[in-house]
Amino acid sequence: MPKFYFEDFAPGWTAAYGPRRVTREEMIGFAAQYDPQPMHLDEEAARHTMLGGLGASGWHTCAIMMKMIADNLLLDAASMGAPGIEEVRWLKPVRPGDSLTVRGSVVGTRASQSKPDRGFVTFRWEVFNDRDEKVMTLICPQMLLRRHAGAA
Amino acid sequence: MPKFYFEDFAPGWTAAYGPRRVTREEMIGFAAQYDPQPMHLDEEAARHTMLGGLGASGWHTCAIMMKMIADNLLLDAASMGAPGIEEVRWLKPVRPGDSLTVRGSVVGTRASQSKPDRGFVTFRWEVFNDRDEKVMTLICPQMLLRRHAGAA
Numbered sequence: 001m002p003k004f005y006f007e008d009f010a011p012g013w014t015a016a017y018g019p020r021r022v023t024r025e026e027m028i029g030f031a032a033q034y035d036p037q038p039m040h041l042d043e044e045a046a047r048h049t050m051l052g053g054l055g056a057s058g059w060h061t062c063a064i065m066m067k068m069i070a071d072n073l074l075l076d077a078a079s080m081g082a083p084g085i086e087e088v089r090w091l092k093p094v095r096p097g098d099s100l101t102v103r104g105s106v107v108g109t110r111a112s113q114s115k116p117d118r119g120f121v122t123f124r125w126e127v128f129n130d131r132d133e134k135v136m137t138l139i140c141p142q143m144l145l146r147r148h149a150g151a152a
Numbered sequence: 153m154p155k156f157y158f159e160d161f162a163p164g165w166t167a168a169y170g171p172r173r174v175t176r177e178e179m180i181g182f183a184a185q186y187d188p189q190p191m192h193l194d195e196e197a198a199r200h201t202m203l204g205g206l207g208a209s210g211w212h213t214c215a216i217m218m219k220m221i222a223d224n225l226l227l228d229a230a231s232m233g234a235p236g237i238e239e240v241r242w243l244k245p246v247r248p249g250d251s252l253t254v255r256g257s258v259v260g261t262r263a264s265q266s267k268p269d270r271g272f273v274t275f276r277w278e279v280f281n282d283r284d285e286k287v288m289t290l291i292c293p294q295m296l297l298r299r300h301a302g303a304a
Binding site for chain 2: 030033034035036037039049050051057058059062063064066067070071074075079080081082083084085086087088089090143
């Protein structure tokens with residue numbers, strides 16, 4: 001049984017998850033499979049890019065954040081998935097050995113107009129490294145069942 | 153030496169990459185590591201979700217698309233990375249065994265106002281399955297060096 005439904009979220013809700021360490025090996029492994037640009041893949045080549053050294057693929061940072069949100073929130077929630085992402089900002093490189101924390105807040109909520117059993121919660125997620133630098137922000141609507149959907 | 157610079161992109165530019173097959177094993181592997189929600193992880197549990205069966209994590213579809221764009225375009229381009237993503241829409245589930253193709257177009261371009269050696273190209277990417285259904289769209293600005301940056 002889910003612990004969290006649409007009604008449990010409103011502006012003022014906040015959360016913090018982590019830390020989660022990102023290793024060089026994992027960073028390079030992800031890059032080799034999904035984003036083989038020199039700045040994500042090879043320490044020496046990365047030095048000559050705008051990152052000035054190895055940095056995680058932005059998609060890897062998204063995936064790591066997703067895992068933290070799933071483990072800490074969505075697996076306990078009546079989640080019906082997300083229709084997409086409204087905005088991602090990659091602000092600073094994620095470096096090998098960085099430990100990431102995720103902070104979440106609710107931007108807004110709205111009940112579905114066409115389907116009375118569900119609603120949308122728009123979350124703002126911010127990812128920080130262990131130097132308290134903000135490395136990524138993301139705005140994402142999440143679809144959730146209402147608590148008493150059957151009784152609506 | 154890169155083949156493509158900022159100047160090589162303008163509205164009217166199009167590209168198509170793929171197909172790239174997505175296996176059940178890869179789909180479940182990605183989900184276990186980064187997005188362990190039942191609809192991405194377990195065939196039986198997925199049947200009872202809004203996907204009605206196993207579907208790839210939306211982040212996995214992004215990562216697969218990224219690999220196709222890197223291999224076919226960015227590794228040959230004077231790319232300086234992307235500051236973020238403007239919008240992602242997950243329109244239909246990606247199923248085990250689906251073969252994905254990516255179609256790209258240019259929405260607009262603008263030279264950097266603060267740095268004369270570079271500019272931004274905003275791409276629209278669309279991902280299709282082998283039933284010609286659009287499964288994802290994405291709008292992403294890409295930073296690229298200008299061809300004769302040193303001479304500016």
